Amino acid sequence: MNSTARDYGEGIDPERALKYAIQHHRGERTEIVEGVIDNVTPSWDHENAAEEIRDQIRPRVKELDCVTGSGNLDLPGSPNWYVPDLAVAPRELTKGGGALLPDQTLLVVEITSEFSAETDRVVKRKRYAEYGAPLYLLVDRVEKTVTLFAEPGRLGYTKVDGPHPFGTAVRLPEPFGIELDTSGL
Structure with missing residues (x-):
């Protein structure tokens, strides 16, 4: 390695470099989960579940002057950069890109697929609690x-309601x- 290449490598924060690359990647939904880059391609069933939730919470979200979406977290x-399936955040915080x-956020929603189930159940649950x-x-x-x-904390969520089978009303x-109403999920 020549001295110029070596000089450029000094002082580079790997976390920051990786997250910068993800933010400027041209893919639609790319996230980093425990240091692993993952391109998210949701199925129509997956999108239907997100839309069912979005439709039900939309009136209250508007009253709270919030926004729903799949923005970056x-x-x-x-080594984590998440793109939740749905999140609710105050409108003023979503301006600026x-x-x-x-x-x-006020609410984060993850919808499992066959490939993401354990990540959503274990890793993301732990990290979302840790980060409040x-x-x-x-x-x-x-x-x-x-x-x-x-009720998030450093050791996880302290209050759990469920699991409830689809069709059960969840407050x-x-x-x-x-x-x-979870019957349409």
Whole structure:
């Protein structure tokens, strides 16, 4: 290696470099889970589940002056950059084009597929709690259940409601204060 190449490598933060590359990648939904780059290509069934939830929470989201979407979530100090299936965030935080932190959301929703089920059930649940996402809704299409995690802490969520079979009404606590119909998931 010549001295010029060696000089450029000094002082580069690998986490920052990796996250920069993901942000400027031309793929639609690319995330980093525990240092592994993953291109997310949801199926129509997957998108239908997200739309069912979005449609039900939309009136309350508007009242709260929030936005729903699949925007980037950064988990600083870790090799993670998530693109949730659905998140709710205050409108003023979504202006500016940057990633949000999980604790800046009101709700994060992940919808499992055959390939992402264990990641969504274990890894993302742990990380969302660690980074303060107040509510994490896991729609497990493999098990056909819905679980709501609340009260995040460094060791995980301290309150768990579920798993409930599809078709069970699940209450989203304040600031939502609504019953989520899971029969269409």
